[in-house]
Amino acid sequence: MNERHLSSAEIRNRFLAHFEQRGHTVVPSASLLLDDPNLLFVNAGMVPFKPYFLGQETPPFRRATSVQKCVRTLDIEEVGKTTRHGTFFQMNGNFSFGDYFKEGAIQYAWELVTNPQSEGGLGFDPDLIWVTVLPEDDEARHFWKSVAGLPDERIQPRGLKDNYWNMGVPGPGGPCSEIYVDRGPAYGPDGGPDADEDRFLEIWNLVFMQEELSAVRAKDDFDIAGPLPSKNIDTGMGLERVAYLLQGKQNLYEIDTVFPVIEKAMELSGKKYGASGADGHVDDVRFRVVADHVRSSLMLIGDGVTPGNEGRGYVLRRLLRRAVRNMRLLGYQDPALPELLPVSRDRMGESYPELVSGWDRIAQVAYAEEDAFRKTLQAGTQIFDLAASEVRESGATTIPGDRAFALHDTYGFPIDLTLEMAAEAGLSVDEPGFRQLMSEQRERAKADARAKKGQHADTAVYRDILDANGPTEWLAYETLETESRPLALLREGAAVGALATGEIGELVLDRTPFYAESGGQVADAGVIEFEGGAVEVLDVQRPVRGLVVHQVRVVDGELPADAALLHARVDPQWRIGARQAHSGTHIVHAALREVLGPTALQSGSYNRPGYLRLDFGWLNALSPDQVREIEQVANNALRADLAVAWEYMTLSQAKDWGALALFGETYDDQKVRVVEIGGPWSRELCGGTHVDHSSQVGTVVVTGESSVGSGNRRIEALTGVEGFSYLARERDVVGQLSTLLKAQPDDLVGRVGDLVDRLKQVEKEMERIRLQQLLSGGAALAEGATDVNGVRLVAQRLDGAGGGDVRTLATDVRARLTGDAPAVVVLVGAADGKAAIVAALNDAAQARGLAAGDLVRAAAPFLDGKGGGKADLAQGGGTDVTRIDEALAAVTAAVASA
Ligand code: ATP
Numbered sequence: 029m030n031e032r033h034l035s036s037a038e039i040r041n042r043f044l045a046h047f048e049q050r051g052h053t054v055v056p057s058a059s060l061l062l063d064d065p066n067l068l069f070v071n072a073g074m075v076p077f078k079p080y081f082l083g084q085e086t087p088p089f090r091r092a093t094s095v096q097k098c099v100r101t102l103d104i105e106e107v108g109k110t111t112r113h114g115t116f117f118q119m120n121g122n123f124s125f126g127d128y129f130k131e132g133a134i135q136y137a138w139e140l141v142t143n144p145q146s147e148g149g150l151g152f153d154p155d156l157i158w159v160t161v162l163p164e165d166d167e168a169r170h171f172w173k174s175v176a177g178l179p180d181e182r183i184q185p186r187g188l189k190d191n192y193w194n195m196g197v198p199g200p201g202g203p204c205s206e207i208y209v210d211r212g213p214a215y216g217p218d219g220g221p222d223a224d225e226d227r228f229l230e231i232w233n234l235v236f237m238q239e240e241l242s243a244v245r246a247k248d249d250f251d252i253a254g255p256l257p258s259k260n261i262d263t264g265m266g267l268e269r270v271a272y273l274l275q276g277k278q279n280l281y282e283i284d285t286v287f288p289v290i291e292k293a294m295e296l297s298g299k300k301y302g303a304s305g306a307d308g309h310v311d312d313v314r315f316r317v318v319a320d321h322v323r324s325s326l327m328l329i330g331d332g333v334t335p336g337n338e339g340r341g342y343v344l345r346r347l348l349r350r351a352v353r354n355m356r357l358l359g360y361q362d363p364a365l366p367e368l369l370p371v372s373r374d375r376m377g378e379s380y381p382e383l384v385s386g387w388d389r390i391a392q393v394a395y396a397e398e399d400a401f402r403k404t405l406q407a408g409t410q411i412f413d414l415a416a417s418e419v420r421e422s423g424a425t426t427i428p429g430d431r432a433f434a435l436h437d438t439y440g441f442p443i444d445l446t447l448e449m450a451a452e453a454g455l456s457v458d459e460p461g462f463r464q465l466m467s468e469q470r471e472r473a474k475a476d477a478r479a480k481k482g483q484h485a486d487t488a489v490y491r492d493i494l495d496a497n498g499p500t501e502w503l504a505y506e507t508l509e510t511e512s513r514p515l516a517l518l519r520e521g522a523a524v525g526a527l528a529t530g531e532i533g534e535l536v537l538d539r540t541p542f543y544a545e546s547g548g549q550v551a552d553a554g555v556i557e558f559e560g561g562a563v564e565v566l567d568v569q570r571p572v573r574g575l576v577v578h579q580v581r582v583v584d585g586e587l588p589a590d591a592a593l594l595h596a597r598v599d600p601q602w603r604i605g606a607r608q609a610h611s612g613t614h615i616v617h618a619a620l621r622e623v624l625g626p627t628a629l630q631s632g633s634y635n636r637p638g639y640l641r642l643d644f645g646w647l648n649a650l651s652p653d654q655v656r657e658i659e660q661v662a663n664n665a666l667r668a669d670l671a672v673a674w675e676y677m678t679l680s681q682a683k684d685w686g687a688l689a690l691f692g693e694t695y696d697d698q699k700v701r702v703v704e705i706g707g708p709w710s711r712e713l714c715g716g717t718h719v720d721h722s723s724q725v726g727t728v729v730v731t732g733e734s735s736v737g738s739g740n741r742r743i744e745a746l747t748g749v750e751g752f753s754y755l756a757r758e759r760d761v762v763g764q765l766s767t768l769l770k771a772q773p774d775d776l777v778g779r780v781g782d783l784v785d786r787l788k789q790v791e792k793e794m795e796r797i798r799l800q801q802l803l804s805g806g807a808a809l810a811e812g813a814t815d816v817n818g819v820r821l822v823a824q825r826l827d828g829a830g831g832g833d834v835r836t837l838a839t840d841v842r843a844r845l846t847g848d849a850p851a852v853v854v855l856v857g858a859a860d861g862k863a864a865i866v867a868a869l870n871d872a873a874q875a876r877g878l879a880a881g882d883l884v885r886a887a888a889p890f891l892d893g894k895g896g897g898k899a900d901l902a903q904g905g906g907t908d909v910t911r912i913d914e915a916l917a918a919v920t921a922a923v924a925s926a
């Protein structure tokens with residue numbers, strides 16, 4: 029079908045070049061963690077361009093193309109079972125913002141897919157291409173015929189569910205057209221994508237944004253308000269899917285960027301991928317899960333995710349643990365990630381050099397999680413054993429569902445592991461009971477997610493309030509207190525007549541002094557009083573432009589929706605803290621640029637009273653000297669007591685002024701607000717609240733510098749009183765250490781260094797003593813030799829002894845069995861779940877026809893291992909420590925029959 033195999037890197041380059049030649053600006057992939065309240069991870073190429081599609085910002089180009097990193101958590105369960113789903117994948121996309129539309133999109137896609145490779149295309153056979161269109165989209169059908177020359181029977185109509193795109197919220201929407209490649213009759217029945225999505229593989233989705241939606245209830249249930257003023261194109265082509273077709277593979281786990289991990293896993297486990305036989309298929313899925321999850325974990329950690337118990341961190345934890353767990357199921361018990369992750373890095377590093385430069389951090393995060401999981405498995409095993417013995421004592425044979433659930437929920441113990449261990453112990457598990465509890469938990473999680481989503485999604489109710497009353501008179505810059513009238517009172521998104529004490533709801537006022545969260549500054553705290561009571565303000569947001577909404581809890585009385593007059597009061601302490609932190613952020617930013625140069629540019633920030641953090645594009649970790657210098661420059665700026673001022677101007681004026689603006693922030697088209705500190709020293713577009721003079725920030729204490737993924741660093745600092753308290757705490761710690769170690773503060777580092785050295789020496793000494801003790805057991809073992817058929821036999825189990833110790837001891841005992849009679853020493857050590865066996869024979873025993881290698885081989889199967897060696901000395905090992913007695917019995921039998 030293809031002319032020649034293309035590597036993933038080649039496909040990616042061809043895609044970008046194809047669209048660059050056709051007037052598109054090449055935009056680098058955004059981080060997987062791009063800020064979007066509705067998304068855990070970037071899951072499509074269009075996500076970074078959302079502000080343009082939503083009309084919130086004017087795009088700097090009319091055509092763009094990118095290869096975007098994507099993660100789809102919903103596809104986790106599909107991995108390895110279908111041929112086409114990865115949790116991580118790359119989406120090649122081309123985008124038009126009010127420029128070309130259906131005809132251009134179809135033409136460009138067709139050219140890339142079918143042009144010969146010698147002309148820069150992908151070289152697919154045009155006769156194998158199928159497309160789908162929305163039944164009523166006559167235009168798309170027309171262009172597929174006129175531009176691509178596709179016959180009617182390969183243009184399949186498919187309904188809204190498959191072929192209509194929207195964002196799940198009011199905004200742009202439109203029909204899609206998907207491109208499929210026929211893999212041939214060996215992969216499924218005839219009949220096009222509608223009949224079989226495995227034989228007909230979707231590689232590319234073209235979205236034609238043409239309508240404005242006023243309400244969205246489901247993928248196929250929405251209201252169209254009218255045509256979009258300017259029509260857009262958004263497309264997504266799965267790089268991995270194209271790669272597997274063009275590399276002649278069966279699925280996306282066998283392509284050049286993924287398969288090497290499977291190869292490594294084969295080497296480690298000794299199992300074969302693609303082996304036929306009963307276990308073959310199950311094992312194949314395990315191999316694919318390992319390869320997919322290792323790669324996705326690598327990419328997530330690369331972008332700054334760390335394992336945790338919720339949100340993004342939980343997804344990463346699940347991926348890492350599933351990878352480790354599947355390696356164990358493949359029979360590999362040792363730490364797997366140090367073997368597998370570097371393989372994935374070597375493959376992905378070519379396109380994502382930050383994986384190479386950030387490798388130490390990535391490896392550390394991943395390996396620590398595997399260690400933790402191994403401990404979990406150990407702890408879980410104890411809990412399991414306890415449950416098993418309780419069940420047995422009560423005369424039952426089934427482990428109850430809630431015990432299995434607790435193992436899963438509390439210890440992260442996967443159910444398949446519980447099932448397996450129960451089977452080994454001759455017990456069963458109440459699986460239906462377990463599944464019931466699991467599904468209840470899942471329902472709870474879903475309800476949670478729905479509730480969260482609702483908060484962002486349903487802006488219609490706020491639009492109505494805005495339309496009826498006009499924008500909120502917003503006085504955060506002028507005053508901390510206002511007399512206000514209530515315009516709307518909502519609870520769970522619906523208007524209510526009153527809020528009772530303790531209830532939480534949303535309150536809209538005609539005017540407010542409260543700062544609504546934006547530009548990295550958190551919302552103000554404070555109270556709103558009414559006749560007969562008060563509410564505390566929990567949060568303040570602007571869900572639609574121009575409307576300020578307070579989230580409040582009634583602390584006293586009952587708040588009526590038609591209260592005559594309200595008194596809104598921002599907590600002044602809170603606000604001064606917020607101003608200090610926000611001005612501090614600008615000052616740290618300016619200091620950063622002074623020390624590192626103008627390429628260090630803020631990529632995100634967050635500040636609340638007393639605390640600030642600033643993310644900025646920078647490849648390497650800052651040295652302690654650089655950090656100290658930044659802190660110094662910032663504090664010098666405070667001491668210089670620079671004036672802080674702000675001014676409204678047009679965006680182009682602001683640019684002329686050199687004001688720094690951030691991608692992703694939205695500003696009114698007319699006037700922007702520029703905040704300056706010390707004149708041109710710091711000029712930024714900013715809507716936040718600031719101090720009047722830099723000295724009012726009090727102090728800037730840098731508390732941390734860290735990586736937040738691909739080419740991004742984070743600097744954290746404390747301001748004002750919080751900064752002083754931090755330093756005071758450190759002083760106290762130093763004081764306590766001085767007392768404890770009876771040393772002057774300046775001598776502390778040297779003293780602790782000495783202590784660490786001494787500790788190491790003591791550990792060495794203890795190890796020596798341990799060995800001595802072990803060896804001193806040799807005499808007792810030799811005395812306990814039994815006579816078996818005229819041979820003096822020592823066959824013993826040694827708990828806590830590893831391979832090296834066992835060997836030392838075995839030869840020691842043999843040396844103690846002096847005399848001419850045959851002597852055989854076989855010792856089996858059990859440590860860390862592993863068995864180590866050593867056999868040592870004297871000459872007389874060998875003369876009897878006994879050989880150490882044979883004895884080890886006789887015992888090894890019981891240890892689930894192997895081994896061998898010479899006639900006088902042999903050793904081996906295994907992974908099963910439960911049948912050591914049988915192994916020793918086998919040795920005794922072999923000696924007896926010699
Ligand atoms: P499918 O129906 O096969 O799951 P989709 O309809 O969810 O795919 P889109 O949302 O249209 O896919 O995404 C655009 C393109 O991205 C697809 O045509 C496909 O090539 C690719 N893609 C989507 N999901 C994945 C995935 N999990 N792994 C690899 N590629 C994917």
Ligand code: MG
Pocket residue numbers: 206230233
């Ligand atoms: Mg699709």
